[in-house]
Amino acid sequence: MFVVIYPGNGDQSIPDRDSSRRNNSSESNKSNGDASQKFLDVNTNWREFRAMLYNNYQVEKTDSVAQGGTPHVSKPLGPKWAHPLSAPETGCVLLATEKLDGVRTFERTVVLLLRSGTRHPQEGPFGVVINRPLHKKIKHMKPNNNELATTFADCSLHFGGPLEASMFLLKVGKKSKIGGFEEVIPGLCFGARNSLDEAAELVKRGTLKSEDFKFFVGYAGWQLDQLREEIESDYWHVAACSPHLIFGDSSDSWSESLWKEILQEMGGHYSELSRKPKQDI
Incomplete structure (x- = not known):
């Protein structure tokens, strides 16, 4: 009616x-x-859709060269994928190139870009290094904050970058967007020290578990033009990769081997770069 x-x-x-x-x-x-x-x-799922298009293009290009233009069969996108990007975007990863070998702070790091930034001096791009575990838990640091000392005491700490500020990532999975936290990619949000109380409340209510959080000491930040210049000067490879690679259940997620794994998933000359020994500088 x-x-x-x-x-x-x-x-x-x-x-x-x-x-x-x-x-x-x-x-x-x-x-x-x-x-x-x-x-x-x-x-x-536009990121997955773009990755599927890129994957099919690569297969088609390879088949055309090898078989003289024989039509290819599209392959389904697996849980782990990565491909290069021409420019940084929120949720992408920056992979240190061999030019940063010998620079301890960023050598073979993977930086997850939390915001792609603007030209405003106070709003440049920033992110956290996600493959430098400190092999310590928050309780070992004897924090003064009550929530850190109790709710998140057993959470692991990671080196996030050279700039002073503490941040955390929370894995929300397929849950709807959680208020008070900014989404990086579907299933992953970030917060800072001023949102610790809200984060602890999510754990106390049973919405999330403390294991869904990763805490970072420091972060990496740039001016917009500064990051672009570093990328153009070949200090960083820019890539999109699957959520499974960033916060999957495998032991390689968040570990130092993540840099190599993402490059291998990107294929081609990137895969070759992952096997090169570090440069002596």
Whole structure:
């Protein structure tokens, strides 16, 4: 039943006159709903969609060279994938190149970019190093903050970068967006010291577990043009990679071997770079 609003006359109901017309309308609405849902799914998973396009392009290019243009069969995208990007974006990773070998702070690091930044001096791009575990737990640091000393006492600490500030990542999985925390990629958000109370409340309510949090000492930050110049000067490879690589259940996630694994997933000459020994500087 459709309801039409007549100004000044209240709600007037118009009964259905034709059941077949009603069914057609219902089918049309269902079709539109399905189309909308598909659009939402594509919009939500646009990173995976882009990765699939890149993967198919690489396969097609390889097959064309090897088989003289024989049509290729698209391969499904696995849980682990990575591909290069032409420019940094929120949620991408920066992989240190051999030019940073010997620079202890960034040598063979993987930086997860939490914000791609703007040209404003106080709003440049920043992120955290995600493959430098400190092999210590928060309780070993004897924190003064009550939530750190209790709720998050057994959480691992990681070196996040040379700039002074503490941040944390929270793995939210397929849960809807959690208020008060900024999404980096679907399933992963970040927070800072001023949102510790909200984070602890999520654990106390059972929404998340303390194991879903990773805490970082320090962070990495740039001016917008500074990061672009470093990328153009070949200090960083820019890549998109699957959430499974960034916060999967494998022991390689968050470990020093993550740098090598992402480069290998990128394939081609990147895979070759992952096997090169460190440069003596």
